[in-house]
Amino acid sequence: AQSVAQPEDQVNVAEGNPLTVKCTYSVSGNPYLFWYVQYPNRGLQFLLKYITGDNLVKGSYGFEAEFNKSQTSFHLKKPSALVSDSALYFCAVILRPYGGSQGNLIFGKGTKLSVKP
Amino acid sequence: NAGVTQTPKFRILKIGQSMTLQCAQDMNHNYMYWYRQDPGMGLKLIYYSVGAGITDKGEVPNGYNVSRSTTEDFPLRLELAAPSQTSVYFCASSPGTTSSYEQYFGPGTRLTVT
Numbered sequence: 642a643q644s645v646a647q648p649e650d651q652v653n654v655a656e657g658n659p660l661t662v663k664c665t666y667s668v669s670g671n672p673y674l675f676w677y678v679q680y681p682n683r684g685l686q687f688l689l690k691y692i693t694g695d696n697l698v699k700g701s702y703g704f705e706a707e708f709n710k711s712q713t714s715f716h717l718k719k720p721s722a723l724v725s726d727s728a729l730y731f732c733a734v735i736l737r738p739y740g741g742s743q744g745n746l747i748f749g750k751g752t753k754l755s756v757k758p
Numbered sequence: 759n760a761g762v763t764q765t766p767k768f769r770i771l772k773i774g775q776s777m778t779l780q781c782a783q784d785m786n787h788n789y790m791y792w793y794r795q796d797p798g799m800g801l802k803l804i805y806y807s808v809g810a811g812i813t814d815k816g817e818v819p820n821g822y823n824v825s826r827s828t829t830e831d832f833p834l835r836l837e838l839a840a841p842s843q844t845s846v847y848f849c850a851s852s853p854g855t856t857s858s859y860e861q862y863f864g865p866g867t868r869l870t871v872t
Contacts, residue, residue: 650798673859684762684848684863685801692859731800735859745791745816746861748800 643668645734647749654722654756662717662752664732673735674715675746676706680728688730691715702726722756729753759784762864764849770870771839779834779867781849788854790832791861792816792824794845801848807832808854839871 646665654660666672673692677685689700696708706717717730732749765780783790788809793801803816807826821843823835832851836843846868850861 675860677863682866684865685850685861687860687862690860745803745806746801748802750798750800 643734643736643747645732645747645749647730647732647752649752650750651753651755654754656724656756656758657721660719660722660726660754660756662730662732662754664715664717664749666713666715666732666734668734668736674706674708675733675735676700676704676715676717677731677733677748678728679731679751685731688717722754724756724758727754727756761785762849762851762862764847764864764867766867767865768868770872771836773839773841773871775839776835776837777839777869779836779847779849779869781832781834781864782830783832783849783851783862784830785851785853785862786829787851787862788829789852789861790826791850791852792822792832792834793848793850794818794843795848795866796845804834804847836869841871843869844871845869 644667675690676688679685689698691698691708699705704719729751731751733746762783791806792804795801802818804822805824807813810829813824826832846866848866849864852861
């Protein structure tokens with residue numbers, strides 16, 4: 642079955658330290674990968690995506706993610722965490738059906754990031 | 759642009775009641791989606807639409823219906839509400855072009871069925 646896994650329910654980081662939020666995927670074909678962030682009582686906001694090209698993609702708020710095809714991973718990273726980065730982070734992959742339609746997002750269960758001062 | 763708007767923000771329903779969750783977008787996006795978010799479960803796709811007059815089921819469509827008469831609006835109908843439909847519902851839209859796959863989400867509707 643095609644799926645997205647976020648192995649950590651919660652990640653705790655001290656402000657100023659680097660952070661990593663892990664994501665692995667299991668899909669057939671070439672995946673289109675995304676990271677979204679959800680602040681309390683808000684909808685999801687797009688952070689970044691990998692479609693093709695450079696394996697290291699940069700996104701909003703200083704976040705970046707590295708696509709690793711051999712390890713089927715797309716980990717989210719930031720060199721220096723801020724308290725304001727505390728939120729729920731979702732990894733997602735598009736399953737693109739035959740016929741060229743855009744496909745639908747499959748989400749991981751989310752990882753809660755807590756950044757302490 | 760207002761982006762994606764949803765009404766109401768909160769609603770409590772009794773078992774067996776019906777209601778419509780409203781969703782509108784002003785970005786002229788072709789694709790629109792309805793998700794539900796349950797604690798620790800991520801988001802599950804209920805229904806989606808690739809354009810006015812075209813809708814299709816997602817992963818968890820049972821107990822819901824949708825329609826898409828205009829590009830802007832994509833209402834979600836709950837018939838005969840059940841406690842299992844207690845959730846947070848998110849509407850989203852995307853341009854539907856080959857260069858842009860990201861989805862834009864509304865603020866959500868928190869629904870409780872008792």
